[in-house]
Amino acid sequence: MRPDRxxxxxxxxxxQIGVEVYEAKDPQHLRHSLVDFLTKRYATHNSVCIxxxxxxxxxxxxxxxxxxxxxxxxxxxxIKFEEFLERLKHIQVGISPIDLSIAETxxxxxxxxxxxxxxxxxxxxxxxxxxxxxxxxxxxxxASELIDGWLTESLGVTFIxxxxxxxxxxxxxxxxxxxxxxxIIFILSQCQSLLPS
Amino acid sequence: MQEQGFDYRKKAKEAIKDPQFQKGLQxxxxxxxxxxLERYAxxxxxxxxxxxxxxxxxxxxxxxxxxxxTFTQRVREKGxxxxxxxxxxxxxxxxxxxxxxxxxxxxxxxxxxxGEEIGINHxxxxxGITPVETDLGEFIIQLxxxxxxxxxxxxxxxxxxxxxxxxxxxxxxPYTHIPEExxxxxxxxxxxxxxxxxxxxxxxxxxxxxxxxxxxxxxxGNIRFSITIPKVHVVIMxxxxxxxxxxxxxxxxxxxxxxxxxQRMATYVSIVGPGxxxxxxxxxxxxILDNGRSKIAKDPDFKEILSCIRCGACLNICxxxxxxxxxxxxxxxxxxxxxxxxPLLFGxxxxxxxxFGETLCGACKDICPLHIEIPRMLLELRRRYKEGxxxxxxxxxxxxxxxxxxxxEYYSKSPPIYNLVTRTINLIRRDNT
Numbered sequence: 001m002r003p004d005r006x007x008x009x010x011x012x013x014x015x016q017i018g019v020e021v022y023e024a025k026d027p028q029h030l031r032h033s034l035v036d037f038l039t040k041r042y043a044t045h046n047s048v049c050i051x052x053x054x055x056x057x058x059x060x061x062x063x064x065x066x067x068x069x070x071x072x073x074x075x076x077x078x079i080k081f082e083e084f085l086e087r088l089k090h091i092q093v094g095i096s097p098i099d100l101s102i103a104e105t106x107x108x109x110x111x112x113x114x115x116x117x118x119x120x121x122x123x124x125x126x127x128x129x130x131x132x133x134x135x136x137x138x139x140x141x142x143a144s145e146l147i148d149g150w151l152t153e154s155l156g157v158t159f160i161x162x163x164x165x166x167x168x169x170x171x172x173x174x175x176x177x178x179x180x181x182x183x184i185i186f187i188l189s190q191c192q193s194l195l196p197s
Numbered sequence: 198m199q200e201q202g203f204d205y206r207k208k209a210k211e212a213i214k215d216p217q218f219q220k221g222l223q224x225x226x227x228x229x230x231x232x233x234l235e236r237y238a239x240x241x242x243x244x245x246x247x248x249x250x251x252x253x254x255x256x257x258x259x260x261x262x263x264x265x266x267t268f269t270q271r272v273r274e275k276g277x278x279x280x281x282x283x284x285x286x287x288x289x290x291x292x293x294x295x296x297x298x299x300x301x302x303x304x305x306x307x308x309x310x311x312g313e314e315i316g317i318n319h320x321x322x323x324x325g326i327t328p329v330e331t332d333l334g335e336f337i338i339q340l341x342x343x344x345x346x347x348x349x350x351x352x353x354x355x356x357x358x359x360x361x362x363x364x365x366x367x368x369x370x371p372y373t374h375i376p377e378e379x380x381x382x383x384x385x386x387x388x389x390x391x392x393x394x395x396x397x398x399x400x401x402x403x404x405x406x407x408x409x410x411x412x413x414x415x416x417x418g419n420i421r422f423s424i425t426i427p428k429v430h431v432v433i434m435x436x437x438x439x440x441x442x443x444x445x446x447x448x449x450x451x452x453x454x455x456x457x458x459x460q461r462m463a464t465y466v467s468i469v470g471p472g473x474x475x476x477x478x479x480x481x482x483x484x485i486l487d488n489g490r491s492k493i494a495k496d497p498d499f500k501e502i503l504s505c506i507r508c509g510a511c512l513n514i515c516x517x518x519x520x521x522x523x524x525x526x527x528x529x530x531x532x533x534x535x536x537x538x539x540p541l542l543f544g545x546x547x548x549x550x551x552x553f554g555e556t557l558c559g560a561c562k563d564i565c566p567l568h569i570e571i572p573r574m575l576l577e578l579r580r581r582y583k584e585g586x587x588x589x590x591x592x593x594x595x596x597x598x599x600x601x602x603x604x605x606e607y608y609s610k611s612p613p614i615y616n617l618v619t620r621t622i623n624l625i626r627r628d629n630t
Contacts (some may be wrong), residue, residue: 079477105462159466164418168334171374179418
């Protein structure tokens with residue numbers, strides 16, 4: 001399947017499970033649309049967590065959000081893990097790059113050895129995932145070869161498919177029971193890979 | 198833990214008379230059961246996938262020693278620890294030792310049927326450790342001090358109004374019966390618990406032998422919290438819940454997601470093992486429970502039941518479960534799978550009503566992602582119960598039916614008696630004509 005078809009498949013599947021998808025052609029475009037999205041959608045609760053690794057133009061986007069009055073938690077090695085967790089508890093939006101995406105189920109894969117990413121993608125009520133176009137594969141079979149190699153090298157992986165949900169009360173679907181209530185994907189077209197392999 | 202004084206007929210009648218329970222059962226069968234079949238039909242090679250998956254699981258069940266030895270080696274190489282428990286009591290002891298070693302005061306738990314088998318909550322409480330169920334359904338059941346009525350939807354027998362009053366009473370929350378609001382009350386309450394807990398206990402969907410890691414699946418995200426926030430992670434698994442490779446685990450994951458909740462993919466899947474904790478005093482343990490499984494694994498008639506991946510699909514279609522609900526099954530497991538597992542694990546005599554109660558309609562086998570032959574095993578249990586089964590100390594039942602069959606057997610095997618009886622009958626017939 002051609003790369004564009006794989007992207008289309010991801011978008012179709014994502015929409016079916018209540019995930020919004022936006023496309024950006026390059027890092028500058030991503031920066032603009034992300035800031036635009038955040039400030040328009042979340043005018044009332046202004047806090048965001050951004051990891052430095054794997055985030056294109058983090059050094060530009062952080063000051064920009066700060067000048068717009070956003071509280072920005074920077075996730076990098078200068079912060080102690082316990083302190084990071086304590087601050088993350090109060091953050092509304094977590095932004096994370098991911099390692100791989102599986103189009104046929106709209107699944108996002110994060111390697112567990114990435115510092116902070118498991119927490120950023122879990123604690124805040126909103127999770128925005130940045131997906132490089134080249135990191136999207138069509139199906140689980142293709143993904144499993146890559147993941148198999150990762151497991152041999154190091155720690156495990158986390159799959160995320162849609163927002164946190166439950167049907168435990170009279171089978172009513174409720175989002176955001178423990179993890180994020182909203183999951184949004186930004187696809188970056190001109191991008192090899194966001195995270196070092 | 199088995200329920201004391203369990204009465205199949207009484208519990209079944211109670212469920213049938215409870216309109217809320219009936220509504221819950223009907224809803225899960227009409228919505229999830231039907232949707233699962235539709236999800237299967239989306240995959241062109243579904244029958245091939247199911248055949249492969251079954252093969253993978255049966256191979257594991259037949260080679261458990263090898264799988265578990267490799268799994269244990271890999272976990273230990275990576276700095277984790279593995280324990281084997283012969284029964285629930287020894288599992289409790291091991292768990293307590295681990296908890297004491299890490300000075301654990303509070304435990305957050307993911308939903309686990311093996312945890313129910315071990316009776317973790319009651320045991321921990323009696324030793325001054327607070328267990329908190331974190332799956333919303335299990336959390337509701339724990340607050341209500343009840344038992345799960347479905348493997349995956351433990352609280353399907355409760356109404357939103359009942360849950361509202363429960364939260365009002367136990368959590369001092371303002372009354373509401375709106376599912377979204379109730380869920381948010383649980384979110385806030387449980388979020389604090391994750392950060393206060395020293396240990397997370399989860400079940401195990403599948404262990405991956407060659408990797409020394411386990412695959413954990415949830416839709417809520419409670420499992421992800423339980424394994425990332427507290428410093429100690431303990432996995433409790435039935436000894437049969439294992440595959441060899443990641444590829445096999447992912448094949449089963451695809452089927453599990455469709456079978457369990459009619460999803461193409463479950464929301465969260467964590468593949469984790471030792472060394473994942475950021476904190477220096479982090480630790481990873483696996484507690485593997487036998488509790489009668491090794492005996493089943495050696496039994497050619499019943500070993501197939503160990504290939505089950507606990508998706509709960511058979512509950513969502515079974516006409517008997519659909520009326521009597523999970524409580525009537527008395528033991529840890531309910532529905533068709535429970536009608537085979539409870540007798541084998543906890544006593545054939547004690548749980549005989551379960552395998553006599555099912556209809557043998559075959560819907561369970563059809564919806565089971567692995568086509569496990571539950572009807573065949575139900576029938577086999579009935580036969581063993583009647584004819585006796587030394588391995589499980591079951592004596593033959595010498596009731597009227599038994600005597601009639603034995604009498605016929607004797608008559609047809611002995612030529613003098615056979616001839617005598619037949620001649621007499623013929624004589625009588627001739628006289629009458």
